[in-house]
Amino acid sequence: MKLSQIYSILGLEFSGDDIEIVSLSSLALAQRAQMSYCDSPKNTKYLADCKAGAVLVSKDMVDIVKSRAVVVENPHLAFAILSKHFSKPLIREFKPSNIDESVTIMPNAYIGSGVTIGKNSLIMPGAYIGDNVTIGSDCIIHPNVTIYADSVIGNECIINANSVIGSDGFGYAHTKTGEHIKIYHNGWVILEDCVEIGACTTIDRGVFEPTIVRKYSKIDNLVQIGHNCEIGYGSILVSQVGLAGSTKLGRNVIMGGQSGTAGHLSIGDFAKIAGRGAVSKSIEGSKEYGGYPLMELKEWFKTQARFLREFGNKNSKKDQ
């Protein structure tokens, strides 16, 4: 899309060099033919090195970006509005698929266009394989699983029934009057080899880049993995775990049932989070944690014991 068209969509008057913008990206990743946005003073540090051909900024950031600045009142909102125009169509142009002759596709499964499926994989009834999806060899896609377009599934993966891979991330920009404008997600999901996903689990696609579940990770039922998460090698997420967007797990992390994380944080290699643990900031690896607020597990047990001694007793001094 020509930059002048983008100005027109945003209701701005165009002047300058009318370059072609092929897609949107983050400040860190954007290339010359891409457009990015800066919506917060804490991200201005990325502006100097940003290679984007155009950047949505507020008035006070113009000096940093100079001629590449597209000045708007609310850069995040302008980005959301544009994201719809740059989103890939849900149904793509026809491309031939490449499905190994040893693959079994059962009745009522839907296979999109441009799909690749490796040898001996099984696609069960009601499964939806979106356009441009790649599935490796020896995979089992159970009934009624939905795999959105562009997802990449490795070899020997098992996805249990009714799970959803690659759904849109939960991201919106907000107007002054309280409406929420959808940010269309052009990222995708990668499951590496030997990943197993339980039933009714949801893994959202990234905004620009993939959400990744690394090799040998095992994910139970009813788990939520937000956009742009990365789950390290051999990690284990027990049922009803919830990861907010951009959470990064190291290798062999274990998260117990109903535990959860806030977004934009990291958990170190070999960390263990007990069931119900609530991770609200980045934590080191090779330790066990639990509780809410989260602390080291042995501290959580001691804290509970002290707390109960003081407050839980029927004859507590505090109650007299």
Add this chain to the structure above:
Amino acid sequence: MKLSQIYSILGLEFSGDDIEIVSLSSLALAQRAQMSYCDSPKNTKYLADCKAGAVLVSKDMVDIVKSRAVVVENPHLAFAILSKHFSKPLIREFKPSNIDESVTIMPNAYIGSGVTIGKNSLIMPGAYIGDNVTIGSDCIIHPNVTIYADSVIGNECIINANSVIGSDGFGYAHTKTGEHIKIYHNGWVILEDCVEIGACTTIDRGVFEPTIVRKYSKIDNLVQIGHNCEIGYGSILVSQVGLAGSTKLGRNVIMGGQSGTAGHLSIGDFAKIAGRGAVSKSIEGSKEYGGYPLMELKEWFKTQARFLREFGNKNSKKDQ
């Protein structure tokens, strides 16, 4: 159904005016051709003004309802038993559908009878659109979504894969010996315009009236919305939130991941609930809340800090 038949179903001997009862309703909503029930002393205040042609009551309430009283030992149980007889059939009589010619219906989607779908909407593979459902224009119903009969979806709505709209609410009456008798729900679900629903989210239908999600509300993955809830304009429910039945959210309420509410309470406009927050009673708007027990968020942070200072320290005096 004749009132005499209702007596017969309940094993009661009939006398009086054999009026026609067309459906069941609540004390507040019931009209002359409807039947209602009063199962609790705290609801007797509604009896005086109730317009129902017949009311299931216990012996002690007869004087208030007089000739309209249908006296039973357990009015709630009698109501549940009758609800099956008044429930709408899952598959309705055939009625022609009204689907705009610009609508795309992909393979393996099921479209019931009497369905209306507005222009440019997309129904993806494996989606189930029950009888008498209305879907507006420019909607996307992703693969394997189930929309139960009678649901009403506005314009520009997106429902992500494998979500369920309009499932039966979780309501039962209980026998003395511990069996649970299903209350058939004749309500429905309304999603107003520009609502987005995540993947594997469930929204139950109301008992008599609709469960409502108002315009511009955005609901993430794996969220539970109980029967008779109302979600106000532009509200945001993050992943794994759970709302018990009859919860009313004002406009632009934000609920963080894994937070939840008890039933029959209201949350004021512009309230924010932090992740994991547990709302157990009605709360005012325009404030931030968090924690369990719920309190104002800044208090929750202070409380946590005090608590950790006292109990969380390895050298805590309490531990000596």
Add this chain to the structure above:
Amino acid sequence: MKLSQIYSILGLEFSGDDIEIVSLSSLALAQRAQMSYCDSPKNTKYLADCKAGAVLVSKDMVDIVKSRAVVVENPHLAFAILSKHFSKPLIREFKPSNIDESVTIMPNAYIGSGVTIGKNSLIMPGAYIGDNVTIGSDCIIHPNVTIYADSVIGNECIINANSVIGSDGFGYAHTKTGEHIKIYHNGWVILEDCVEIGACTTIDRGVFEPTIVRKYSKIDNLVQIGHNCEIGYGSILVSQVGLAGSTKLGRNVIMGGQSGTAGHLSIGDFAKIAGRGAVSKSIEGSKEYGGYPLMELKEWFKTQARFLREFGNKNSKKDQ
């Protein structure tokens, strides 16, 4: 499979009596033609009475099992490796089905081979009924429900949309280098008569035996029931409850929304767990519980009150 083949799979040198092993089982259940494993000193007490024809043990347990010992470094891991070889195929050999002529099967439903369905049951669009499943009479299987092979559903059961019955349990053995080897589950799921399951709920099959939901139990939306659980007569599980594996609930247990349990514990008859309650060890029946750590509900309320008095007050002494 001959025992010599099993040795070969495990890379061991065979000697002795080359008996036929037909399946794997637990120490307690195994019969002469089965193989079992003992992976922990606390289970050696079962070894003496174990009837298995062969038992995977570590070196130090050889003396107890004598000639039946199959000595490996990690019996649990060896068991996991073998479980794949003994797993039933996902798609079984063709057997005729036995579907009553009064059954309604709607479009796009998939009915496997060897399926039995009783009179008047309704199978809605997109439902998947795996091989060898039995469904009683007067059942409703809503759209896009997935019922894995071998599940047994009683009479008058209702399964709401997009739920999953009989998915593989979440069980793995772990290598020294952090990979997880899947334990194939040959158990199944039994729902007794008059059970209702909500939408997007998941019930995993047992390892060797069934996961059981007893008569009249009612389970809401988005509930997780792990492998080998047993839910007693007339129990009620509200939305987003999570039960870890091998949890045993007595009769008429009630668990509130978002409550959960650790695994391998039991809850007594008529116990009530408040919403969010976290059950970490076995508890007696006929009492009400709540909180985290779990305590009797009235104590939880008092404890909260004392805690808030001490820590929650804006003018708390602790803050000075």
